[in-house]
Amino acid sequence: MKYCSHCKVYIRGDKLQCTLCENSLPDTHDEEETLFPTVPLIFQSHLALRITAFISIAALVVSFALKEIFPSNINSPLFVLLALVTMWLSLIVVIRKRHNIAKTIMWQVSLLSILSILWDWRIGWRGWSLDYVLPISYVAAMFVMYITAKIMRLSVRDYIVYLLLDGLFGIIPIVFVLFDWITVYYPSIICVAISIIFLSAILIFEGENIKIELDKRMHI
Amino acid sequence: MKLKQSKSVEWTKLDNASKYFPATANELDTKVFRLSCELYEMIDPNILQKALNKTIESFPFFKSILRRGVFWYYFESSDLIPEVSEESLSICAPIYNKNTKNLLFRVFYYHKRISLEIFHALSDGKGALLFLQTLVYHYLVYRYEEQFKNYKPALDYNASIKKKMDDSFNKHFIGDNGFTRNVIDHNKRIKAHRIRGKRTEENRMKLIEGTMSVKAVLGEAKKNNTSLTIYLAALFIYSIYKEMNAIERRRPIVLSVPINLRQFFESDTARNFFSTMNVSYQFRKEETELKDIIESITESFQKDLTVDKINYKINRLISLEKNPFMRIIPLPIKDYSIRMANKLVDRGITGAISNIGKVQMPEEFEPYIRQFTVCTSARRPQICMCSYGDRLVISFTSPFKDTEIQRRFFEHLSNKGIQIEISSNM
Numbered sequence: 039m040k041y042c043s044h045c046k047v048y049i050r051g052d053k054l055q056c057t058l059c060e061n062s063l064p065d066t067h068d069e070e071e072t073l074f075p076t077v078p079l080i081f082q083s084h085l086a087l088r089i090t091a092f093i094s095i096a097a098l099v100v101s102f103a104l105k106e107i108f109p110s111n112i113n114s115p116l117f118v119l120l121a122l123v124t125m126w127l128s129l130i131v132v133i134r135k136r137h138n139i140a141k142t143i144m145w146q147v148s149l150l151s152i153l154s155i156l157w158d159w160r161i162g163w164r165g166w167s168l169d170y171v172l173p174i175s176y177v178a179a180m181f182v183m184y185i186t187a188k189i190m191r192l193s194v195r196d197y198i199v200y201l202l203l204d205g206l207f208g209i210i211p212i213v214f215v216l217f218d219w220i221t222v223y224y225p226s227i228i229c230v231a232i233s234i235i236f237l238s239a240i241l242i243f244e245g246e247n248i249k250i251e252l253d254k255r256m257h258i
Numbered sequence: 259m260k261l262k263q264s265k266s267v268e269w270t271k272l273d274n275a276s277k278y279f280p281a282t283a284n285e286l287d288t289k290v291f292r293l294s295c296e297l298y299e300m301i302d303p304n305i306l307q308k309a310l311n312k313t314i315e316s317f318p319f320f321k322s323i324l325r326r327g328v329f330w331y332y333f334e335s336s337d338l339i340p341e342v343s344e345e346s347l348s349i350c351a352p353i354y355n356k357n358t359k360n361l362l363f364r365v366f367y368y369h370k371r372i373s374l375e376i377f378h379a380l381s382d383g384k385g386a387l388l389f390l391q392t393l394v395y396h397y398l399v400y401r402y403e404e405q406f407k408n409y410k411p412a413l414d415y416n417a418s419i420k421k422k423m424d425d426s427f428n429k430h431f432i433g434d435n436g437f438t439r440n441v442i443d444h445n446k447r448i449k450a451h452r453i454r455g456k457r458t459e460e461n462r463m464k465l466i467e468g469t470m471s472v473k474a475v476l477g478e479a480k481k482n483n484t485s486l487t488i489y490l491a492a493l494f495i496y497s498i499y500k501e502m503n504a505i506e507r508r509r510p511i512v513l514s515v516p517i518n519l520r521q522f523f524e525s526d527t528a529r530n531f532f533s534t535m536n537v538s539y540q541f542r543k544e545e546t547e548l549k550d551i552i553e554s555i556t557e558s559f560q561k562d563l564t565v566d567k568i569n570y571k572i573n574r575l576i577s578l579e580k581n582p583f584m585r586i587i588p589l590p591i592k593d594y595s596i597r598m599a600n601k602l603v604d605r606g607i608t609g610a611i612s613n614i615g616k617v618q619m620p621e622e623f624e625p626y627i628r629q630f631t632v633c634t635s636a637r638r639p640q641i642c643m644c645s646y647g648d649r650l651v652i653s654f655t656s657p658f659k660d661t662e663i664q665r666r667f668f669e670h671l672s673n674k675g676i677q678i679e680i681s682s683n684m
Contacts, residue, residue, distance in 0.1 A: 039679065045665060046672040047468070050681040057466055057682040058665035071369060074683040077348045079459055137357040195267055254269045254334070255327040258585040 040066055090129075094122050116160065124153050139186055140197035144204060147179045151207075168214050169222040173229030176208040180236055198244055199251050205240065208233025268335040270322070272379060274427040274575055275530040279379040280324060280331050281596040283354055286461050286657070290350040291383065291634035291642070293390045293614075294373040298628050301367040302401065306342045309396035310365055314340055317389055317528060319423045323359045324379060329589055331379075342367055348462040349655070349683055350635035353377040365393070370628070372397065378530070383614045383632060383642075384518050385528035388422075390630075391619065398623050411620030417526030426525040431569070433577035450512035450538065450608045451502060453638055455658030458684070463655045465633050466664045469679040470671065472650040478674055482552050487613045488559055490652065491515065492551040494611055494641055495539050497666040499546060510540040514610040519572075522565055533572055535562045536607065548670075610636065614644035639663055 039048040040063040042056035051073040055062055101118040127149055135142040151172050158167035183204060187197045211226035213219075220226060241248065272280075283289040314320060321340070322333035338361050345368035353362055354377045362377040363386075374390045381389070395413045399406050458464055472486075479489035495511045519531045537555045561567075578584060584592075617630040630646040633653035643652045654664045672678050 045669050045680075047668055047678040047680045050679050053682070057680050057684075058661055058668060060661075073369075073371075073681050074349075074465075075345050075368060077346065077462075135357060137359070250267065254267075254325075254332060256329065257271065257327060257332065258329045 040064060040068075040070075094126070098122065113161075120153075120157055120160065124157075127153070138196075139190060140183055140192070140200035143179050143183050143186070144200045147175050147204065147207065150175050165219070165221055168211075168220050168226075170225055172214075173208075173211045173225040176204060176211070177229050177232050179204050180208065180232070194244060194247050195251050198240065198247050199255065201240060202237070202248060205233050205237040208236070270319075270333045270423070271425070272331050272333065273425040273530050274431075274572070274579055275382070275532060276379040277331070277579065278596060278600070279377065280354060280356075281593040282600050283352070283377070285352065287637045288350055288352040288354075288635045289378045290353050290375050291378060291386070291632065292350055292373055292375045293383070293386050294371050294631045295390060295394045296371045296628040296631070297626050298370065299626070300370055301372055301397075303342055303344070303367055305400045306365070306367055306372060306393075306397055308400055309393055310340055310342055312396045313389065313393045316392060316419065317422060318419060319528065320361070320363060320380065320389060322362065322380065324354060324362060324377075325359070326356060326589055329585060329587070329592075331589070333380075336361070340365060344368060345371075345373060348460070349465050349633065350375060350463050354379070363389075380530075381528055382518070382530045382532045383516070383612065384520060384532070385530065387614060387617065387630075387632075387644075388528050391617065394619070394623075394627070398626055402626075406622075411622040413620065414618070417528075421526040422528040424525060424527040425529065426519070426523065426527045426531040427572065427576065429525070430519075430523045431572050431576045433573050433580045448512070448538070448606055449509060450606045451498070451506055451509040452605070452608060453498065453658070453663070455656075455660045457657050458659055461657055463633070463635055463657065463683075464659065464661070465683045466654045466656075466661065466668075467631055467633070467681045468652045468654075468668050468671075469629060469681070470650055470652070470676050472645045472648050474674075474676045475650055475671065478671070478676070482549060484552050484556055486650075487515075487611070488552065488556055490613075490641070490643070491537065491611045492548060492555055493667060493670055494609060494663075495551050495555070496546075496548045497663045497670065498608060498639075499539075499541065499551075500666050501662050507541045510538045511608045512536050512538040512606055514607050516610075516612045517563065517568065518615075519568065522568060533568055535567075537562075604637070607638070609638050610640040612640070612642045614642065617644055617646045619646070 039050055040053065041048055042059065042061065042063060044061050045056055045058045047056075047058065049056055049063060050070075052070040053063060098115070098118055101115040105113075105115050128146060131145045131149060132142060135145055151167075154167040154171040158164060180201070183197060183201055186192075187201075208229050212230045215223060215226050215230075279289045318335070319333075321336050321338060323336045323338070325332055325334050336359065338359075340361055340363070342365045345366035347366075353360070353364065353375065362380040364375050366373040366375065372390075372394060374386060374393065376386045376389075392413065395411075399410060475489070476486055479486045482489060484492075491513055495513065498511050499507070514534050514536055517533050517535055519525070519533055520527075523531075525531050537558045539551050539554050587595075612632075612634070614632050619627060624647065627646065629649045629651055630644050631651045631653055632642045632644045633655045634640060634642055636655045637657060639654060639656040639658070641652060641654055643650060645651070654667070656664070668678055668680065
């Protein structure tokens with residue numbers, strides 16, 4: 039052990055300077071053991087994210103510039119902006135929620151519903167978001183969630199609540215039909231039908247699990 | 259469609275003290291603390307793993323993962339198997355990540371040291387120490403199988419598994435019934451002096467440990483007619499005071515001191531069961547001496563460390579938790595309010611000092627164990643200490659590069675003729 043004559047303390051480990059006063063320690067030529075591992079610094083640069091961010095900004099600037107130079111009726115910068123917002127939001131959700139696959143799918147579906155309605159509305163309401171996007175994404179999510187859960191061997195309780203939630207989402211299109219907000223009916227009707235069958239199946243077969251999960255998550 | 263039947267899952271509510279940690283843990287303050295046991299010889303990872311497998315059987319609660327509900331966090335039992343690994347992270351690196359389902363503790367070995375790092379929501383210093391003691395016990399019994407073949411040393415912690423999982427807050431406190439709710443604590447939110455400095459890279463904890471003789475330090479405390487904890491707390495305040503400039507001295511120095519409630523209320527729990535008290539010292543114009551500080555904080559220890567005061571404080575916290583309006587607030591909003599309240603409380607605290615006390619191990623192990631140490635992640639300089647045999651280890655953790663307070667602290671003791679060994683991670 040080395041001795042610091044300034045602080046009058048012994049210094050353990052392979053130190054060259056006193057920990058307290060930072061004066062150099064006498065070299066005793068002893069083999070001193072290291073007490074703590076050297077932990078390398080983690081550089082959180084995420085080059086891929088930076089490149090994506092750069093391309094996003096460049097694309098936006100170029101689209102605005104092009105519109106100024108070649109005026110047209112189509113509001114192309116807005117398309118670019120909406121596309122970028124959509125991409126970034128999905129990306130953030132995937133990165134943040136990547137450890138919980140069922141949750142990720144649920145978030146993506148909710149995000150997609152809101153963004154598609156927004157898109158549809160901003161580019162002159164044609165109704166394709168309600169006609170197709172919402173019903174198809176709810177049904178797709180249901181199957182994707184079930185299949186991934188099986189492939190990844192998730193335990194039932196890890197995804198059952200999200201499956202239930204998606205099933206409930208899937209009933210929403212019945213509102214579009216009843217209030218006549220849509221022009222194409224069959225995707226919504228199929229979606230509602232599948233959702234009800236799906237819901238009844240999970241409630242009948244997994245009702246107990248759902249109850250336990252809800253008790254746990256909703257306890258007050 | 260047939261979904262696979264899963265094993266029934268057990269879940270538990272968080273106890274009163276635990277509720278605070280998931281909300282406030284972040285990169286700067288991970289709410290992780292570490293207990294280590296240093297032996298005289300290199301650690302064998304295989305034996306350690308065997309010992310850990312054995313230990314976890316008696317602490318099933320340590321296999322919990324922390325999850326977020328709609329209104330509260332909760333612990334869920336898991337099938338995860340804890341694995342020992344060679345120390346590879348900085349001290350008290352984050353453990354709890356709300357997006358992953360991982361255990362809330364880790365066991366490291368490095369050369370001659372076994373370290374247990376725990377997220378504070380799972381357990382407090384005393385609870386974690388019980389776990390580490392059991393782990394070291396099994397390690398040494400396996401390591402020296404021959405020697406302990408016929409006769410096994412006794413480990414004096416035989417609480418039932420249920421007792422170890424006890425929520426002792428719930429058991430001993432009922433919360434007040436509205437009568438004391440109007441009594442607002444006029445502790446006049448004083449702003450304490452706050453230590454500032456340049457942070458270390460990646461906000462890592464800077465640990466400086468001083469090992470010395472218990473007897474020698476106790477002797478110094480006796481000279482001042484006080485206890486070891488109070489003496490060292492006063493010395494800590496004194497060291498901070500010496501580094502303050504004249505303007506800063508207008509603000510008091512306030513130390514937060516955790517209190518182990520097991521000494522006041524019957525409990526064998528390995529979960530959280532502690533409270534905290536603040537001791538403060540307001541400097542006057544003239545030069546302050548160490549003995550002035552000792553006198554003053556001895557008084558506040560006597561005044562605040564009573565069952566009545568503790569009862570009052572905890573019952574208030576419990577009634578807040580049981581308040582129907584609080585309960586139906588969604589978790590993200592609760593988290594946010596706890597963080598805000600925490601920031602306010604923080605303004606009133608300069609540093610913290612925590613004494614885990616004496617670590618007892620069967621005396622047959624004496625030739626193998628060098629010392630026990632404890633340290634924690636900290637937003638501000640914090641002292642943790644514990645003793646084993648005659649070796650008292652005082653660990654300073656700080657997020658700052660500067661070590662002047664630590665230097666003054668240890669220099670004062672070495673000037674009294676106490677021999678000190680210093681070890682540090684940076």
